[in-house]
Amino acid sequence: MEPKRPALPVTAAAAVAVLLLPLTACGGDASADGDGSTVTVTVGYQSRTINTVTAGTLLRSLGYFEKQLASLGDGVTYKVDWQDYATGAPITAQMTAGKIDIGSMGDFPLLINAARGKQLGKPTRMVSVTGYNLRGGLNTIVVPTGSSLASLKDLKGKKVSTSVGSAADGTLVRALRRAGLDPAEDIEKLNQQPAVGASALDSGSADALSQFVAWPGLLARQGKAKALYDGAQLNLPTFHGVTAVEDFAKKRPAVLEAFLKAQAQATAYLDAHPVAAAEKVAKATGLPAETVYLYNGAQGIATFDPAIRPQLVDALKEDVSVLKDAKLTGDVDVDAFVDDRYVKKALGPAEYAERLAATPPEPAGEVWPKGAHKSVPFASPDALLRHLAGHRDEVRAAYVPDATTGTLWFADQAVWVADGGRLLPFVAPETARAYLAGHGGARVVTYAEALERAS
Template identity: 80%
Template sequence: MKIKPVVAAFLVLAPLTACGGNATAGDDGSTVTVTVGYQSKTINTVTAGTLLRSLGYFEKQLNALHDGHTYKVDWQDYATGAPITAQMTAGKIDIGSMGDFPLLINAARGKQLNRPTRLVAATGYNLRGGLNTIVTAPGSKLSTLEDLKGRKVSTSVGSAADGTLVRALRDAGLDANEDIEKLNQQPAVGASALSAGSTDALSQFVAWPGLLAYQGKAKALYDGAQLNLPTFHGVTAREDFAKRRPAVLEAFLKAQARATDYLNDHPVEASEKVAEATGLPAEVVYLYNGAHGIATFDPALKPALIAALKKDVPILKAAKLTGDVDVDAFVDDRYVRKALGASYAKRLAATPAPARSEVWPKDAEETKTFKTPAELLAHVAGHKDDIRAAYVPDATTGTQWFADKAVWVADGGRLLPFVAPATAKAYVTAHPGARVITYAAALEQAS
């Protein structure tokens, strides 16, 4: 699997003399290099990767240890979780972040190779599963999952997006192994295949569906939140590293919590930082990571997330990607509990706020929220030249989506947005008199 080039960042300018949390002699004592694997464009891991690196919080926490060591951080950027797992089980990465399905493969490979890993924190999550989306080409006539029968569908096998595809097709009465031609491709390759017409649909994780929709290269076919099953990303650490360097892991988790607070307190600035580091449009980053974005960020390992992880195991077993995975043994919240102290219980009990309709004005450092999608549309209609992006929550699932990419339904005086055509159609069927309208018609009615 092709991976992105490795980029290193150090606290001090010195040759790289150790990795895997090992120590070597230095002029001012021992030097410890901590290697962190992350996925810059998987933007629901940014509090343990892209944003954390940008803010420099981990380095600051390490410098504050004052334990006689000089610390270096080697940040390694990958396209997916699989190479991070490979490097971890080879003893070359100490801490990594990835999605829920890759986390289970991480656990399985670690046990198999006698290099056990542990899930030590969460990053971004969506309790309904909205982080994964199935999209088709803009001009595609496909409008339901049933339409995918006999078609080519690109996904990354072993990813959370693949799990969404398998489950969604199963709910539609289709078998992902028999009724479609599944193409196992990295996200960027699948995106190119969709644009080239060599695949009929693409099932992928954040931020690919939102990016392609924003660019006008795709439209949503299926909102993963229809599964009503949590999806999340998390932080995994090698067990031997955690035992040998508990203070370092604690420093990382403290830094992650601080980056999480920064993202939640400064969502626009955080999105801009991630956009600058990744090359992704800030409007797409904000769709997922914004104040009312699809993802909620919290390092606490909530019971709902762990329960969902257990439900993922049979999907991976059926695909012969893992055997049994002891999720309870894999989860280890001792380090994050210690790192967060008294605040952990509060974080654990916190629930995501309902999504709101939101506009990001041009040249503005703050967004505007509205009580209803219709109010947002009325504002957009009157400020068409001053809108950077407009977001609305799906009327059924609550998944945030771009207002101009949503499927709109007029139900009397109400204007309701939906991510996918099938959910809009279901609403219309259940509500006599309701009808699907264009975005332009919705704007006109709102104004």
């Protein structure tokens, strides 16, 4: 099917006169190989945080960065050292230690990256965005499939796993506050890496898990968890972005520009070939391709675009207070941290302006047939269900957008509501209950009943 984002050409930037720099390696204190004619660029990324794939996993698999570096024609041989991490925190630690030049991470870790860089005399700059969701749908709170917990208020006194300082932790804190709970007093927060938290949820040592992509979708796909809270209910943007060491950016602007051009190429590839991109990422990470597609597909939860939108910068400023309350940072000068000069130059001013003006269309449901290289879109949940009812053994995965937030979810994991002749999907019980409260006669039905009613 057609990608949900308009395909924008990757324009060539104007030729740049590059001053002759001493041929020392990137990566801070690292030294050049051999006689100094080889430069190593170190890139930190998170392979399983699939909202960063255009600056990490997918970009690496496509080889676009290496090709861009080879085309610089500056007489230097470039090597790229790709370093994979579970979260943004170790990437920041390596950047401030002079071991990583470019890194990608979520919005909250980006702020910590800015704060630590300034504190340790190794300032960094946010230079592009990878993927975003303007409502916050990239983070989800889930509970075990058989759990009786049905609302945020039910979390009072419970053990909730999250990664402190992450965007998922920010979602948890804000959601609990809106529900009238004190995040510091009313729950027992378990500060755990995503994989550890997933295991804790599965073993019963955690009652709920608040995490970022792709963990909630993965656990739902595996039948180990169900959504309790859709982060898009906050209606606050969340995103991942690219940060670069300021000294590296100043000394090697052509290298950074090459990276951002390559990122734009990877974004164009993902938009044009969403199924193939999902399968590439799945092969590299071990994640199910169906889960990758939930977030990165044609109608996926994430919109990929390297342009730094003003809404995302504003959201970053709002995030500072959450981290300050948690005593993870002090004040952060977001305006000084965000620097779109490099990505604007890489894309060209006209294309950059076009990207900022573009808006994703309304989300739609889609079916990924077995053996197919493209998904099939559906204009309504009813039409999608009718198709599923008649092709039950021919479908690899089916996805539907929440009727109120637009967050995509697996059709067989959604909360379904029958309202007269319509069937409406919701990611979490709370959004379904909110709809029921305003629509007399509507009721929750099982997925099996929804299929039967649609057939």
